[in-house]
Amino acid sequence: MNAVVKTRHGEVRGSVTDGINTFKGIPYAAPPFGANRFRPPQPVEPWSGVRDALAYGPEAPQLRPDPQVEALTPDPAVPGEDCLNLNIWSPELGSAGLPVMVWIPGGMFEVGSGASYNGSRFARDGIVCVTINYRVGVDGFLYLGDGNANLGLLDQIAALQWVQENIAAFGGDPGNVTIFGESAGAMSVGTLLSMPRAAGLFRRAIAQSGAAHQVISAATAQRIGWCLAEKLGVEATREAMAAVPIDRLLQAQAELKADLLAHPDPERWGSEVVASTLPWQPVVDGEVIPARPIDSIIAGAGAGVDVMVGTNTDEWRLFLVANGAIGHITDEALAGTVAAYGLPVEAALSIYRAAYPGASAGDLLAAIQTDWWCRIPAIRLADAHAKSASSTYMYEFAWRSPELNGLLGACHALEIAFVFDTLDKGFKPMLGPLLGTNPPQRLADTMHAAWVAFATNGDCGWPKYDLSRRATMRFDTTPEVVYDPRFAERTLWEGVR
Numbered sequence: 001m002n003a004v005v006k007t008r009h010g011e012v013r014g015s016v017t018d019g020i021n022t023f024k025g026i027p028y029a030a031p032p033f034g035a036n037r038f039r040p041p042q043p044v045e046p047w048s049g050v051r052d053a054l055a056y057g058p059e060a061p062q063l064r065p066d067p068q069v070e071a072l073t074p075d076p077a078v079p080g081e082d083c084l085n086l087n088i089w090s091p092e093l094g095s096a097g098l099p100v101m102v103w104i105p106g107g108m109f110e111v112g113s114g115a116s117y118n119g120s121r122f123a124r125d126g127i128v129c130v131t132i133n134y135r136v137g138v139d140g141f142l143y144l145g146d147g148n149a150n151l152g153l154l155d156q157i158a159a160l161q162w163v164q165e166n167i168a169a170f171g172g173d174p175g176n177v178t179i180f181g182e183s184a185g186a187m188s189v190g191t192l193l194s195m196p197r198a199a200g201l202f203r204r205a206i207a208q209s210g211a212a213h214q215v216i217s218a219a220t221a222q223r224i225g226w227c228l229a230e231k232l233g234v235e236a237t238r239e240a241m242a243a244v245p246i247d248r249l250l251q252a253q254a255e256l257k258a259d260l261l262a263h264p265d266p267e268r269w270g271s272e273v274v275a276s277t278l279p280w281q282p283v284v285d286g287e288v289i290p291a292r293p294i295d296s297i298i299a300g301a302g303a304g305v306d307v308m309v310g311t312n313t314d315e316w317r318l319f320l321v322a323n324g325a326i327g328h329i330t331d332e333a334l335a336g337t338v339a340a341y342g343l344p345v346e347a348a349l350s351i352y353r354a355a356y357p358g359a360s361a362g363d364l365l366a367a368i369q370t371d372w373w374c375r376i377p378a379i380r381l382a383d384a385h386a387k388s389a390s391s392t393y394m395y396e397f398a399w400r401s402p403e404l405n406g407l408l409g410a411c412h413a414l415e416i417a418f419v420f421d422t423l424d425k426g427f428k429p430m431l432g433p434l435l436g437t438n439p440p441q442r443l444a445d446t447m448h449a450a451w452v453a454f455a456t457n458g459d460c461g462w463p464k465y466d467l468s469r470r471a472t473m474r475f476d477t478t479p480e481v482v483y484d485p486r487f488a489e490r491t492l493w494e495g496v497r
Contacts, residue, residue: 002054005093007166010047014088015054020123021090023170024115025057028162029084029155032060032135037242038142040151041084041158056115057085060135061246063254065111074428077115077133086132086159087114088170089123096171099178099455102163102202103131104156106183106210106413109281110137110257116430121421125452128172132159138228138253141280143221144236149285153195156188160201178204178455182416184281186210186309190381191282193302194293204306204458206451208419209315209412211377212293212384213497214281220270221283224256227268231255253280275340294380303388306458309378310395310472314409316369321407326362334361334368341372342496351488371489374412376497379490382465391458394465395450396485398476399443402436415475421448440477447475 001016005023014023029041036042058080064070092098101122105112112133119129133155134140140152164174179202181189189205190212192198216224229236231252232244241249256279264274273279282289290296320326338345352364359367378394386392397415401408408414417429423439450473454460462481463471470484484490 003093004050005169007169009044011050012053013050019091020120021088021093021170022120023053023088024055025082025085025087026051026053027057027082027085028132029158031081032084032139032151033081038139038148038151038238040148040154056087056113057133058083059113059115059133060084061139061250062107062111062136063250072431072433073116074430074432075113075116077113083133084135084155084158085114086130086162087119088128088130088167089119090128090171091123091126092171093169094171095168097168097173098126098128098171099176100128100130100163100167100172100174101178101180101451101455102160103129104134104179104181104185104188105131106181106185107136108278109141109152109184109187110253110278112136112184117416117420118422118427118429119420121448122452125448127452127455128167128170130159130163130167132156134159137280138241138249141221141283142225142228142238142241143218143283143285144225144238145218145222146238147287148238149218149221149283150288153188153191153282153288154197156192157195157198157201160192160198164201175203176455177202178206180206180208180451181210182208182413183210184214187212187214187282190297190377191215191289191293193305193307194291194296195289195301197288202305204455205302205308206454207307207309207378207381208415209311209374209378211309211374211381212297213377213380214276214278215284215289215292216270216272216281218283218285220272221285223268223270224273224279227259228252228256294377294384297381298384300388302385304390306391306454307381307385308393308395308454308460309381309385310397311370311374311378312397312410312412312415314366314370314400315374315412317366317407317409318411318413320362320366320369321404321411326366326407327360329360329362329365331361334365337365338368341368343368343492348492351492355486355489371493372497375486376490376493379470380497382470383467386464386466392465393454393460393462393473394471395460395473395475396482397447398474399440401434403434408434415447418444418447418475419451421445443475443477443479446479
């Protein structure tokens with residue numbers, strides 16, 4: 001069975017299964033190729049007749065992850081030019097006025113596709129769910145000091161503007177939009193929360209394992225752009241870059257990343273890039289992003305938006321366990337990382353050893369990196385936003401994966417299948433193989449319902465976060481509210497992160 005909806009650019013035909021209307025691969029901006037290469041997103045050309053929206057559209061140019069990682073991240077999309085597209089799941093079309101949730105995929109600002117996620121369970125529960133593609137890597141975040149910056153974020157804004165103009169026809173309420181994302185998607189959420197151009201495009205925001213810290217300076221970003229041009233043997237101009245074939249551009253991007261990892265010299269790459277190992281990320285260019293997002297939020301940006309922010313207990317174990325590195329971390333390497341993060345080495349190691357008795361150097365490194373990357377930025381975002389009149393909520397996902405003898409813990413991205421309620425075998429969720437044979441459906445029911453409630457009315461169902469109690473919902477087989485968890489580690493990072 002099919003359904004046809006009229007958008008501002010033309011009609012689209014979607015499918016209907018079990019009462020859920022699904023539309024895939026709808027363009028929200030023109031293909032970013034040809035004359036549009038390395039330019040801000042341009043308007044969609046209207047079409048005549050009915051356009052099929054029955055299959056996922058192309059995804060933006062990107063490096064494929066290594067086979068191990070790719071096995072954990074289902075991605076049915078394919079490369080192609082019409083890559084600025086989105087997907088919609090809705091229980092009702094027309095003037096239903098339902099809450100809308102727009103998912104921004106993660107992937108280190110280097111990979112990611114809206115086709116990796118299935119929003120049908122949100123639609124089942126009365127939400128119009130949208131997942132989007134945006135430009136990543138050099139296509140999304142090349143900066144050459146020429147007035148063009150943050151094209152990937154401008155793509156996200158274009159998608160949100162499309163939602164404002166069109167989602168009512170798909171049963172959604174453009175006045176009740178929640179943006180949510182994980183990892184780089186959550187960092188995008190935190191950045192959008194601070195951006196003047198995004199004001200008014202959403203009412204609520206959920207940041208999962210990412211917040212509002214992850215940006216680089218214009219000087220550092222320009223240095224990365226020049227390094228790429230040097231590898232390509234072309235001038236550091238957009239015109240010269242645009243003339244390079246896509247495959248060669250992606251190869252050079254891979255070469256640059258390998259060079260960064262092999263020779264992490266702050267003089268060459270910039271200290272922010274050496275610390276994060278992310279050469280392509282949002283740039284504080286003074287216009288699209290006027291200032292560091294967390295600083296803008298402290299100053300009051302996003303004050304009218306309800307916010308939920310949270311992290312997983314063992315985020316960085318995914319990266320240290322999957323490749324076996326966790327068992328090879330020396331005390332010297334641990335101390336070097338602590339010093340590089342700007343913490344007092346002896347005091348920091350004393351606090352973390354007390355918090356994790358019997359932990360190896362690798363275990364401690366995972367805990368410290370979890371805090372640097374995710375937990376401390378999340379706390380800073382919650383602290384800043386809690387001073388506004390809008391709601392602020394904090395959570396921690398603590399359910400541990402049973403795979404690899406439990407070594408992964410509650411690792412990065414593990415919560416996504418619980419949020420989307422896609423644990424059962426009919427889905428191929430992100431990190432599906434790490435969920436084990438019998439993940440707790442009751443926990444998925446609880447988390448999914450909390451996300452639905454927040455998007456519907458701004459109330460997650462547990463106490464709001466404030467600076468006096470720091471209420472945090474800890475999601476595990478038995479969820480519970482805890483107050484100011486890991487106080488010692490939190491205070492250790494004051495003034496550092």
